[in-house]
Amino acid sequence: MTPSQVHVAADAGAERPLLRARTPDPCAIVLFGITGDLARRKLVPALYNLALSNALPEDYAVVGFSRSAADAGELAGVLREALGEFSRTKPIDEDVWEGFARRLRVVTGKIDDSESFRALARELGDLEPVTGGNRLFYLSTPPSAFPVILRQLREVGLVRRAPDRELPPWSRVIVEKPFGRDRATAGELNEIVHDVLDERQVYRIDHYLGKETVQNILVLRFGNTIFEPLWNRNHIDHVQITMAESIGVEGRGAFYEETGVLRDIVQNHLLQVLALCAMEPPVSMEADEIRNMKAQVLRSLRKIQAHEVDDVVVRGQYEGYRAERGVAADSVVPTYLACVAHIDNWRWQGVPFYLRAGKGLAKRVTEVSFHFKPIPFCLYGDEAMCQLIPANVLKIRIQPDEGVSMQIASKIPGEDLSVGGVALDFLYSEAFDRKPVEAYERLLLDAMRGDATLFARHDEVELSWDFCAPILERWQTADFDTVPFYSRGSAGPDESDSLLARSGRRWVPLG
Numbered sequence: 054m055t056p057s058q059v060h061v062a063a064d065a066g067a068e069r070p071l072l073r074a075r076t077p078d079p080c081a082i083v084l085f086g087i088t089g090d091l092a093r094r095k096l097v098p099a100l101y102n103l104a105l106s107n108a109l110p111e112d113y114a115v116v117g118f119s120r121s122a123a124d125a126g127e128l129a130g131v132l133r134e135a136l137g138e139f140s141r142t143k144p145i146d147e148d149v150w151e152g153f154a155r156r157l158r159v160v161t162g163k164i165d166d167s168e169s170f171r172a173l174a175r176e177l178g179d180l181e182p183v184t185g186g187n188r189l190f191y192l193s194t195p196p197s198a199f200p201v202i203l204r205q206l207r208e209v210g211l212v213r214r215a216p217d218r219e220l221p222p223w224s225r226v227i228v229e230k231p232f233g234r235d236r237a238t239a240g241e242l243n244e245i246v247h248d249v250l251d252e253r254q255v256y257r258i259d260h261y262l263g264k265e266t267v268q269n270i271l272v273l274r275f276g277n278t279i280f281e282p283l284w285n286r287n288h289i290d291h292v293q294i295t296m297a298e299s300i301g302v303e304g305r306g307a308f309y310e311e312t313g314v315l316r317d318i319v320q321n322h323l324l325q326v327l328a329l330c331a332m333e334p335p336v337s338m339e340a341d342e343i344r345n346m347k348a349q350v351l352r353s354l355r356k357i358q359a360h361e362v363d364d365v366v367v368r369g370q371y372e373g374y375r376a377e378r379g380v381a382a383d384s385v386v387p388t389y390l391a392c393v394a395h396i397d398n399w400r401w402q403g404v405p406f407y408l409r410a411g412k413g414l415a416k417r418v419t420e421v422s423f424h425f426k427p428i429p430f431c432l433y434g435d436e437a438m439c440q441l442i443p444a445n446v447l448k449i450r451i452q453p454d455e456g457v458s459m460q461i462a463s464k465i466p467g468e469d470l471s472v473g474g475v476a477l478d479f480l481y482s483e484a485f486d487r488k489p490v491e492a493y494e495r496l497l498l499d500a501m502r503g504d505a506t507l508f509a510r511h512d513e514v515e516l517s518w519d520f521c522a523p524i525l526e527r528w529q530t531a532d533f534d535t536v537p538f539y540s541r542g543s544a545g546p547d548e549s550d551s552l553l554a555r556s557g558r559r560w561v562p563l564g
Contacts, residue, residue, distance in 0.1 A: 081116055085198075098141065225500055228258065262509075294407070368528070371389070420561075422447070446460040
């Protein structure tokens with residue numbers, strides 16, 4: 054039964070903030086890998102759009118560390134071309150871009166060359182009258198480069214461990230995922246990071262946490278008294294968390310051969326969203342209070358035993374993946390994963406959390422759906438007909454069409470008593486006279502402010518790897534040398550449906 058839709062308007066009110074965002078400090082933003090794909094597609098467009106909206110501090114500078122760009126003029130030309138292609142706002146405001154380009158500097162060098170870092174130190178020293186000596190380093194590089202860069206920065210005095218309380222001038226470092234390849238390497242990397250920096254100076258970025266709808270989970274749960282009493286095993290039957298992409302690996306075959314869907318999506322994005330959805334109420338909205346509650350959820354995840362992996366985890370590979378550039382002809386790397394997770398605590402005991410992620414699927418969508426228990430007793434005559442009454446589903450759409458919908462049962466007009474589903478649908482794009490900012494914009498600003506709420510802490514990362522470890526170990530055994538295929542544009546391998554069907558459940562359709 055397909056529910057009809059009723060769009061619900063939101064009351065924006067006077068928009069008086071309950072917690073006002075702090076103005077970022079003046080700083081130098083140093084981008085390692087500034088000519089790379091991430092910087093061109095996401096980071097530089099994010100900084101430009103922050104400048105366009107006057108969200109950046111009045112005094113700032115952007116320093117690119119690059120092996121290839123010879124000077125700031127050449128770098129500006131490369132970045133302007135990328136901006137025209139990837140900025141969320143168009144046409145480009147040339148006055149804003151020129152103002153941004155004037156703040157752009159470049160240091161040409163290699164990460165294993167000490168003289169290059171001394172040159173970077175001189176450049177940042179020259180900028181101190183503008184930046185106040187505050188430095189935000191963004192490591193848009195492969196994870197193998199993190200230790201090298203951190204040690205080089207320490208050697209030339211550009212980073213130092215903060216005292217008990219971070220005082221200006223400050224030094225902060227943003228590191229990209231994947232943070233390690235498994236539990237052991239993540240722990241080793243955390244040790245290296247903590248050898249150079251205090252945990253408060255490290256911002257492990259997961260861009261999904263910067264999305265407006267993900268942040269709205271906290272307001273939806275704790276700002277509405279109708280939800281929190283129902284947010285438990287007594288009322289919720291199961292939860293589905295989906296991140297589906299219609300595209301393939303898009304020329305990133307070599308990267309995907311090293312990561313696969315478990316490392317690329319599940320260990321970070323999906324488990325972080327799960328933790329936000331399932332956490333206990335924090336005592337405040339302070340960063341560490343929220344991260345304490347998320348870590349508590351991840352610590353409560355039931356460990357999957359080695360002999361259980363084949364029963365609770367489904368993997369698949371889209372047809373044509375092996376023909377992608379950089380992919381082995383006999384690759385068994387999964388591009389799809391579905392699994393069931395259990396949280397062993399008082400609130401969620403017995404409630405399955407179904408996770409699925411994949412490429413080459415029918416639709417691009419990221420969403421969380423909370424499926425409430427069916428009605429306990431039939432009031433409407435025929436028991437078989439009552440079973441057709443749809444259970445309530447609360448759906449949080451993270452992308453695209455960011456919003457929240459609630460499926461309820463309603464009488465269909467007419468002489469007969471017929472019940473159908475109705476979706477009360479809230480769309481950000483329709484409810485508010487503003488578009489949500491891009492995730493990297495929000496996260497870059499938060500790092501400049503020193504707000505780590507939306508960044509993963511070291512224990513969260515390691516606990517997430519603890520959950521994934523048995524799956525990785527099983528997939529690396531000698532007898533695991535095949536992978537189910539699924540058609541491009543489908544909902545994934547058939548085995549994924551069986552994961553829910555054995556308990557009488559089914560996935561929310563992707564089509």
